[in-house]
Amino acid sequence: MNFSSNSFTIEQAKALDMIQYLSSLGFEPIKIRNNDYWYLSPLRVEKEASFKINRRLNRWYDHGIGKGGNLIDFGILYFDCTIAELLQNLNGNLSLQQPIIYAKNDSVIHEHKIKILKDTPLTSSSLLRYLEQRRVPVEIAQQFCRELSYSLNSNSYFGIGFKNDLDGFEIRNPYFKTCSSPKAITTFENGSDEVLVFEGFIDFLSFKAMTKNLPEKGQDFVILNSVSFFERARPFMENHQSIRLYLDRDETGKSYTSSALSLSTKYRDESSLYQNYKDLNDWFMNFGKLEKKHFEQKHI
CATH class of the missing domain: 3.40.1360.10 (Dna Topoisomerase Vi A Subunit; Chain: A, domain 2)
Structure with a gap:
């Protein structure tokens, strides 16, 4: 369900699930411990995750800059905008959803970070065939893309890698798409x-x-x-x-x-x-x- 900026109130924006919101912006947690989701900060460049969201409270805190708060506080910093501009930005992009409360005994650490195992020229016939189905010629694909082998949750995969300005990758194969940190243009x-x-x-x-x-x-x-x-x-x-x-x-x-x-x-x-x-x-x-x-x- 979409909401116009006129009906999207500050309280409704604050009620949006911060984890879902960051995911919509392209950011995924590096690790999860109990209710704490740790990220490479979306507000600055860093190599060690120091940006935390507590999902039970639905609040964030960036240890690197000593600031935190709710979704409104984050959005104003992230987009460098006013509250009114943020509400307009949210309009039509997200659904209203109450934060999900996780059980207190959830003590498992989940590692979600993609690890690049191998970065080689793009030669896989299945990946090139996928690009050709999208009408992308082999010579153009090989000029701008790499072939990546990577691990995620103890499983190994391979895909087409397209590097961003911070040396992270957008990753595609015929079945799904993902990205490695850090995400950037x-x-x-x-x-x-x-x-x-x-x-x-x-x-x-x-x-x-x-x-x-x-x-x-x-x-x-x-x-x-x-x-x-x-x-x-x-x-x-x-x-x-x-x-x-x-x-x-x-x-x-x-x-x-x-x-x-x-x-x-x-x-x-x-x-x-x-x-x-x-x-x-x-x-x-x-x-x-x-x-x-x-x-x-x-x-x-």
Whole structure:
């Protein structure tokens, strides 16, 4: 159920489950001990987890900066915004849910951290076949992605790894997607006054595939790796004269696009290109010859 900013009160926002909220922002706990969930701080860069949420109290505390509180307190710091702006940000992105209370005798430590075991060039036939099904050519995939072997909860997996600016990875395989810590945006800077913005790396790879036969423009790129990182990406984006948005066509993506357009005339919404599809890759996998011709004429 979605709530408009007019009906989303401060008390309702405070009642949102902090664990679920951080997960929606792309942050997962490093370990869980009783009711305490420990994270690498979303508010700063660190190597040892010192950000804690007590799920019984539904409160957080960052030992590195000596601050804590409820979801409102966290959101204001994380987005550097006012309460009204935070409530607008929450609008349509989360469901209202009371915090889950765990039994006091739950003393098991759960390690959720993904450990990268091997980082090699992308060669697995099953992973390359998955990308080819998404219409991403092998040579483009190999240019931007790695093949990762990793462990999670004592099990071993492998997947396509796309590195972010803090050396964490977005990870995909044909069956599921995950990420390794720390989670962050990915930027490619080529000295251009124009930047293209994508939610995920599959959309970015799709764009590179779509333009592989066109003249190289030397554009800059930012891949958010989670639309919730939009605010964090703004300093990089707004250092450019033109910001072209290729965000998803779902409610959240359209909401962020609309907000961006209200910030500055630098922002341009490019999602009309795939207006009848969920995202750029979905369109790319299904578009016809006339649409392709229109795209090439527009981007030459």
